[in-house]
Amino acid sequence: MPATKxxxxxxxxxxxxxxxxxxxxxxxxxxxxxxxxxxSPSATPPAxxxxxxxERLGRPGTQVDLGSGAPVLxxxxxxxxxxxxxxxxxxxxxxxxxxxxxxxxxxxxxxxADTVLPKFPKSTKHxxxxxxxxxxxxxxxxxxxxxxxxxxxxxLWLGVFLRSGNDAVHVxxxxxxxxxxxxxxxxAHATELQALDTNVVSPDGYDAKGQVSSAYDLTLxxxxxxxxxxxxxxxxxxxxxxxxxxxxxxxxxxSRESFEIQNTNRLLTGDSDISTYQGIAxxxxxxxxxAGATFTGVAERDGKVxxxxxxxxxxxxxxxxxxxxxxxxxxxxxxxxxxQPVGELVPPKGVDTTAQPGATASGGTPEDDRASSKPVxxxxxxxxxxxxxxxxxAVAGGFVVLLAxxxxxxxxxxxxxxxxxxxx
Numbered sequence: 001m002p003a004t005k006x007x008x009x010x011x012x013x014x015x016x017x018x019x020x021x022x023x024x025x026x027x028x029x030x031x032x033x034x035x036x037x038x039x040s041p042s043a044t045p046p047a048x049x050x051x052x053x054x055e056r057l058g059r060p061g062t063q064v065d066l067g068s069g070a071p072v073l074x075x076x077x078x079x080x081x082x083x084x085x086x087x088x089x090x091x092x093x094x095x096x097x098x099x100x101x102x103x104x105x106x107x108x109x110x111x112x113a114d115t116v117l118p119k120f121p122k123s124t125k126h127x128x129x130x131x132x133x134x135x136x137x138x139x140x141x142x143x144x145x146x147x148x149x150x151x152x153x154x155x156l157w158l159g160v161f162l163r164s165g166n167d168a169v170h171v172x173x174x175x176x177x178x179x180x181x182x183x184x185x186x187x188a189h190a191t192e193l194q195a196l197d198t199n200v201v202s203p204d205g206y207d208a209k210g211q212v213s214s215a216y217d218l219t220l221x222x223x224x225x226x227x228x229x230x231x232x233x234x235x236x237x238x239x240x241x242x243x244x245x246x247x248x249x250x251x252x253x254x255s256r257e258s259f260e261i262q263n264t265n266r267l268l269t270g271d272s273d274i275s276t277y278q279g280i281a282x283x284x285x286x287x288x289x290x291a292g293a294t295f296t297g298v299a300e301r302d303g304k305v306x307x308x309x310x311x312x313x314x315x316x317x318x319x320x321x322x323x324x325x326x327x328x329x330x331x332x333x334x335x336x337x338x339x340q341p342v343g344e345l346v347p348p349k350g351v352d353t354t355a356q357p358g359a360t361a362s363g364g365t366p367e368d369d370r371a372s373s374k375p376v377x378x379x380x381x382x383x384x385x386x387x388x389x390x391x392x393x394a395v396a397g398g399f400v401v402l403l404a405x406x407x408x409x410x411x412x413x414x415x416x417x418x419x420x421x422x423x424x
Contacts, residue, residue, distance in 0.1 A: 045080070049099035050196055053216060054343030057098045063342040064094035070338035074327040078315040080292075081215040082324070084332040087223055087298060087305040091341035093332055095215070098343070101197045102311050104213040105286025106141070106164045107294045108205030110221040111198070111213075113160060115189040116176055117230055122154035132174040133167055137206040140166035143261060146245045155243055161234040162263045164286070169204040179203060194346045195220045207290045215309040216345075222283045222296045222307055223345055235282030238263050266322045267297055274319045277326050285321070293321035299329050306332045307345075 051058035064073060073094060081097040092098070127150045136142075143158075143165030145151065151171070159168030173182040182203045190198040195217035201208035225231040241258040248254055263269050265285050267277040279299040286294040292312035299306055308328045313320040 043080075045097040045100045049097075049101075050214075050216075052099070052194055052196055053092060053346050057092065057095055057216060057343040060097055060100075062094070062096045063098070065340035065342060066335075067338045067340060071331055071334045074324075074331055076315075077313075077324055077327070078320070079310045079313045079324055081309075081311040082328060083215040083219050083307075083309050084328050085219055085223075085307045085345050086336070087226070087307045090223075090345035090347070092343040092345065093306075093335055093339050093341060094328075095342060098216040099197055099214050100311075101199075101212040101214055103207060103211060103288065103291035104198075104205055104218060104311075105207075105288040105291035105294045106205040107218050107221075107284050107286040107296055107309075108200070108203075108211070108213060109160055109164065109169065109286070110218065110225050110284045110296065111186050111190060111195075111200070112169060112172075112182070112203045112205075113157070113231055113234070114221055114225040114228070115186045116172055116182065117157065117225075117228060119176060120153045120172075122152065122157070122230065124153045125150050126153070126156075126171065126175055128171055129174075132171045134170075135179060136166050136170055137202070137204075140204070140206060141264075142167045143242060144244075144259075145171060149243065149246060149256075151243060157230070157234050158237065158240045158242060158261065161284070162237060162240060162261045164264060164284075166204040166206060173203050190217070190221075191349075193217075193220045193224055193348050205286055205288070205291075207288045215311050218294070218296045218309045218311075219307050220345060222298060222309070224348065225283065226298060232282065235284060236268070238269055265295075265297070266319050267295075267299075267326060271319055271322075274322055274326070277322075277329065287321075295321045295325050297325050297329070301333050304333060304336050306336075308332065 045060040047060065049058045049060070056063045062073065066072065077096070079096070081100045081102060083095040083098045084093045085091065086093065128145055128147050130147050133145065133147065141164045143160075143163040145156075145159065145165070145167040153172070153175075156168045156172050159165035160172070170179065173179045176182045176185065179202070183200050186200045186203060187198075190196075190200065195213070197212065197214035198217045199210055199212050201211035205211075225235070239260055239262045242261045244257045244259050246254055246256040265280075265282070266274055267280045268282070270276040277297070277299060279301040280297060281300060282298050283296050294309075294311045296307065296309040299308075306329060308325050310321050310325045310328065313324050315324075317323070
């Protein structure tokens with residue numbers, strides 16, 4: 001399809017989706033003014049959902065077009081919603097209730113990170129005051145931040161990505177002029193990304209009335225965040241050292257030791273009943289009472305980079321969200337090139353979609369950017385942590401991921417070629 005016709009078609013789809021989203025939000029609202037989807041959604045997807053990315057993505061049920069030689073989808077998928085997409089081209093290979101607006105849990109932290117991460121240099125230091133930690137939900141996941149202690153922004157992001165620390169989210173939100181300001185920033189960024197299913201109430205994903213997203217939107221957040229080098233490094237870090245509490249010894253001398261934190265993404269770390277997934281490189285998991293288990297992952301195999309999002313598996317088995325994600329990854333890598341896309345991941349508003357494959361954000365060749373890219377090493381120091389990208393690709397065959405130098409939010413070009421690169 002010529003570029004102009006494709007652009008017109010995309011614009012029409014987004015316009016109709018925007019109107020549909022507005023109508024859904026305007027339908028019976030809660031007393032506090034938040035939209036009608038609640039933190040306890042129906043077990044049945046709505047008949048009318050957003051059509052951002054394509055009309056088929058707005059249909060309930062599974063959407064897939066199997067071509068010759070394509071493998072069938074896994075039979076034992078129980079998630080309410082899921083999506084498999086090509087991270088680079090944006091093609092949606094298959095989806096199930098992709099636009100169902102559901103509680104996102106801590107996968108909402110991907111939008112938080114994509115919104116706030118560029119605002120503060122990682123070396124910036126911040127002393128925590130009591131008000132920074134106010135309003136954290138009961139039973140929240142915490143990394144262990146203490147009042148009157150000083151942390152770098154780098155420390156705080158490790159707490160967000162590895163331990164899903166709501167305390168780290170609240171401290172960073174305080175640095176960003178407060179939770180209310182951060183929520184507004186996140187909502188504005190979601191709109192820019194054309195994530196029209198998303199309504200942000202809390203920056204950390206904690207269950208809140210009216211807080212919803214969708215498998216489609218969470219995949220947009222991951223794809224956007226992965227354009228940022230720091231985001232890629234944090235979401236792929238397996239373990240790191242985190243500053244502890246300052247203590248005095250018997251002689252009154254102060255000392256501050258650190259403790260190890262590990263990533264809670266079980267496809268990155270493995271667990272008793274699940275192995276580290278071959279080629280996994282992030283991104284974020286979540287789990288709350290109302291959301292159930294949620295997860296968005298990115299993995300690379302044989303030069304293909306896929307994004308998979310899974311929301312709320314009904315099967316009540318340990319690590320089920322990761323097991324279903326792994327099966328969808330396996331299917332996606334086998335099905336790539338053998339299925340017709342059922343939709344697309346739309347680019348952010350105002351992004352140039354005419355960039356030609358093989359061009360880089362700097363205007364040179366992929367080889368030019370490759371020469372200046374730095375691999376994410378499997379470091380063990382407190383500053384960089386241990387990277388899951390290096391570990392995952394070592395399992396895959398000894399390759400090292402080289403990260404793209406360009407950031408589309410700066411260069412305004414899309415798609416950004418070679419989201420993740422590797423060389424021998």
